[in-house]
Amino acid sequence: MSSSSPMPSGFPLEPSAHEMRKWIEEAAAKIIPYVDSLPDQPVTNGLKRDSFLKKIREPIPRQATELSELLTTIFDELLPVGINLPSAGYLAYIPVGGLFHTAIAEFVTTSINRWPGLYKFCPGFIEIEKTVIAWLNEMMGMPKTAGGILTSGGSLANFGGMVTARSEKLGEELANGVIYCSDQAHHSVLKAAVLAGISRKNVRKIKSDQQFRIPPEVLKSMIQSDLEQKLKPFLIVASAGTTNTGAIDPLDELAEIAKHHGLWFHVDAAWAGAFRMTKNGKQMMKGIEEADSITFDPHKALFLPFGSGALLVRDMNALKRAHSFEADYLPSENSDDFDQLDPSQVSPELSRTVRGLQVWLPMKMLGIQPFIDCLEEKLELTRFVTEELRSISGVEVIAEPQTAIVAFRYGASSGDLNALNQKLLDQINQDGSILLSGTMLHGKFAIRVVPFGHRTHRKHVEMALNLIKSAIANVSH
Ligand SMILES: Cc1ncc(COP(=O)(O)O)c(C=O)c1O
Known part of the structure; x- marks a missing residue:
């Protein structure tokens, strides 16, 4: 110098x-x-x-x-x-509370700025990421040999699952590939399909049943009809907790259909997957353990801050075949030994942030039990709010809770109930202490209550119920 x-x-x-x-x-x-x-x-x-x-x-x-x-x-x-999403009154969309423990992890990782793209640059944090992936796989009942990669969130995990399914089942012949999901699947599934080069017209959005689940018989006949037209069915995307109502598709039956036809079976369990750890969880999610790949977002399911998703895969070789590339300026690809695999070989990312620590630190600091207790509390709050809603005259529960969402509407069957309920929702939200959201369910406008944030407890749900009751009293005058 x-x-x-x-x-x-x-x-x-x-x-x-x-x-x-x-x-x-x-x-x-x-x-x-x-x-x-x-x-x-x-909240607002x-x-x-x-x-x-x-x-x-x-x-x-x-x-x-x-x-x-x-x-x-x-x-x-x-x-x-x-909109103050981490506040206790946020009962809209899918709440993402943000455990503070992860802020410490991110402070550490961004301060020291190690690169977890190649194993030898950052073996410690990559081992932590692999450990976290193993924990998430265990939560989902996947075999010990399963692997995966941490992503920025569920959309990218769904995309990774889609790309892997495409690479395994279609190779480079994309034109006739057909995907099956329900009309309740998260929009990131369609987005992933289009980004992965699958034609929109080949994404079959199956009309869900009264419980907002895929009817297996309809799926079977659609696959049959596509096969007769010389199309190439290759992927079923099931939901384990839809965004609209928290519905869980009949995973075991869908897994069976996928197996029978040799299709890839991806389960989007982005926010509700962790309920598998609760008392009735294994029954609730029966069949998820048969998946070829699963989307699981710690930033929803485990209450962590944004930036923490995971794609879990049964076969790491498949993930690697879909994502592995070589370049002259990079060290030559390390063998088939997954022990020291470079994360960049199983992800679209080369530069990436250290993600494992965000999940590892809170789980190590707390142990798993507080997470399970919190998940049980969310199920209990949802049961409570549903019973209370049912007791209000004129309220119809449109979506019985299967996880931690209940959707309802108010009003006699005559008149424009969609407009009435939109007005009701606006009045409930006007107060600013609670935020609910609305959606269309089989053509009916419904109000959703999602008591899923880790800061949301009984008193907040009671506040929501009081606001619902006074808004109903207002609109009915
Ligand atoms: C079921 C489901 N899948 C995927 C996503 C997308 O996740 P992300 O917002 O982390 O990209 C969401 C988001 O709420 C979701 O509810």
Whole structure:
């Protein structure tokens, strides 16, 4: 370095130990009270973005700004706006609470910044990822030989499952490949199919039955009809916990059909898969252990923060055949020995963040029992809210809970019930302490209650019921 270089003294890209300590303290002073108050924070504050947008939209900064000032902008101006998904009153869509333990894991991984793309760069964290994958496979009843890869979430896990199924069953001949899923499958399944080069017209969205599950007989006759037309059925995607109603497809029967026709069997258990660990879980999820691949998201199912999904596969060779590439500038592919497999050989990613620690740290710090207790609580809250809803005159439970979602609507059968229930939902949500969501179920607008966040307890569900009752009293006058 030439003597005229300003870099060696006070190199601003490399903070001193003193600065690092100071920043951590400043960040902790904001983060800890914020997270501590999350259970009592409102779930919505409106969407008045004007004030913070003025602060955020600016030219590339030429001057340095103190961290403390930036933290104030983040916590005091940005965060109060929008939908507060980790708060206890969020009973909409699929809640993702975010255990704080994982924040520590992410702080460690981003601070030290090791690269888990190739085994030899980061064997410790890759072994942790493999251990986590083994735990998740055990939760799902998969064999000890099963493997997988941690992803950023469920959409990418569904995509990985799709690509692997395509590679195993179709090779390069994609044109006639046909996929079967229900009309309740998560939209990431269709997206994955299209991204994987499967024609939209070859994705059969089977009309679900009264319990929002795939009717096996309909599936069988569709496969038969496609075979007669010289098409190539190759994949069944089942749901173990749909996003709409938490329905679980008849997994054992679908697995049997897949086996009979030689199709790949993928189960999307993104958010509800962990219920297999509960008292009645093995019965609830019967057949999931027959899957060729499973989507399981710790960032939903195990209450972790966003960024933690998993694709579990029965046969690692299949995952590898679908994803493995070589390049002159990379070390030559390590043998068939999965012991030291490079994650980049079983994933679309080369650069990736360390993901295993996000799951490993909270599970090691807590042990598995608190997770199981929390899952049992969610099932119990859902049973409770369903019974209470049933006791309200005029309420119809449209989707009986199979996991931790109940969907209902209000009103006599005459009149525009869809409009009435949309109005009801708007009134319930107006208060800001609770957020419910709506959906269309077989043509009926229904209101969903999803008491799945780890911060959501009996008192929050009671608050929701009170808001539902007063909104009903309002709309019926
Ligand atoms: C059943 C199911 N599958 C897949 C996904 C997509 O997961 P992600 O949002 O992590 O990409 C979701 C999201 O809620 C889901 O509920």
